[in-house]
Amino acid sequence: MGLNTSQYQSVMRIYEQKQSKNRATLHARYEEVYKRSPELKALDESVSALSISYGRQLLNGDQQAMASLKKDMASLREARQELLVSCGFAPDYLEPIYECADCQDTGYIGSQKCHCFKKAVCDILYEQSNLKEILLRENFDTFQLDYYPLNYLETKSGHTYQARAMMVETLAACKEFVRTFRESRGNLFLYGDVGVGKTFLSNCIARDLIEEGFSVIYFSAPTLFNILAQGAFDKNRPESRDMQEYIHECDLLIIDDLGTEFTNNFIVSKFFSCVNERLLNKRSTVISTNLSLDTLADLYTERAFSRITSNYTMLKLVGDDIRIKKKLRRFSEPDRP
Numbered sequence: 001m002g003l004n005t006s007q008y009q010s011v012m013r014i015y016e017q018k019q020s021k022n023r024a025t026l027h028a029r030y031e032e033v034y035k036r037s038p039e040l041k042a043l044d045e046s047v048s049a050l051s052i053s054y055g056r057q058l059l060n061g062d063q064q065a066m067a068s069l070k071k072d073m074a075s076l077r078e079a080r081q082e083l084l085v086s087c088g089f090a091p092d093y094l095e096p097i098y099e100c101a102d103c104q105d106t107g108y109i110g111s112q113k114c115h116c117f118k119k120a121v122c123d124i125l126y127e128q129s130n131l132k133e134i135l136l137r138e139n140f141d142t143f144q145l146d147y148y149p150l151n152y153l154e155t156k157s158g159h160t161y162q163a164r165a166m167m168v169e170t171l172a173a174c175k176e177f178v179r180t181f182r183e184s185r186g187n188l189f190l191y192g193d194v195g196v197g198k199t200f201l202s203n204c205i206a207r208d209l210i211e212e213g214f215s216v217i218y219f220s221a222p223t224l225f226n227i228l229a230q231g232a233f234d235k236n237r238p239e240s241r242d243m244q245e246y247i248h249e250c251d252l253l254i255i256d257d258l259g260t261e262f263t264n265n266f267i268v269s270k271f272f273s274c275v276n277e278r279l280l281n282k283r284s285t286v287i288s289t290n291l292s293l294d295t296l297a298d299l300y301t302e303r304a305f306s307r308i309t310s311n312y313t314m315l316k317l318v319g320d321d322i323r324i325k326k327k328l329r330r331f332s333e334p335d336r337p
């Protein structure tokens with residue numbers, strides 16, 4: 001998986017749409033202003049007539065005529081500006097409209113990709129991974145605490161947890177993570193059994209941050225490991241290089257289900273250097289796993305894994321498998337006549 005040609009075209013189409021939408025808005029503004037002030041329209045016509053004469057003088061090389069035309073144009077522009085404001089419009093009402101002034105909605109500054117390009121790529125990836133739809137269903141507003149029992153006996157450890165109270169705290173920690181995201185750029189590690197709501201929680205976080213305009217990329221661990229492997233072996237493919245760049249640079253990287261991938265030492269080391277680089281560059285990561293911390297430490301070596309445990313807020317989720325609970329609840333609802 002990488003940013004293939006059609007995805008690249010989709011990104012460029014976003015820019016074209018922005019440009020044409022803003023051109024249409026500007027056009028409508030001109031009509032509105034001209035309707036309210038025909039004098040302003042006349043002034044604009046004079047300015048463009050003068051510009052044409054100026055162009056002609058430029059070709060003729062008549063310096064004196066050019067200087068006087070330039071002066072005329074400046075005073076016309078000034079008069080036009082005053083007229084615009086006196087009609088009750090903002091002074092910049094007829095200026096070109098850009099969502100990103102840095103690249104003027106082209107995605108590029110010279111030959112370099114603009115910072116907004118990254119966001120556009122994430123939006124496309126989201127669009128295509130159906131995540132947008134999921135985020136409508138799975139967000140902080142739809143999170144249900146009553147799926148978590150007050151007390152939960154974990155059979156494998158024999159330990160009883162106050163599952164709901166723990167979840168209240170976890171939920172608060174996730175909301176805090178979102179609230180302070182811009183300044184603190186934290187990292188979360190969500191662990192617990194299958195079906196206790198880890199993916200749901202990462203979706204809640206993703207939705208809020210996407211809405212705030214951050215670039216968020218979501219991967220299941222097997223997909224991410226595949227991409228890391230591809231990049232390692234296929235350096236000549238630009239789209240795979242691009243994808244590596246997004247993985248390293250997006251504001252939030254969500255890695256779901258760590259420990260489920262089949263992999264080798266080389267790719268594992270790529271993974272940890274990715275985690276490490278994100279830490280050094282203050283890019284946030286949310287990792288979730290079904291495995292216990294001991295198992296993960298065995299799987300990835302203690303030393304590598306300790307980078308995570310010492311730099312992430314570790315949140316343990318306990319409870320019954322919510323997917324099963326949801327199904328049971330559906331079955332136990334009485335049939336309506």
Ligand SMILES: [Zn+2]
Pocket residue numbers: 100101102103104105106107108114115116117
């Ligand atoms: Zn831009």
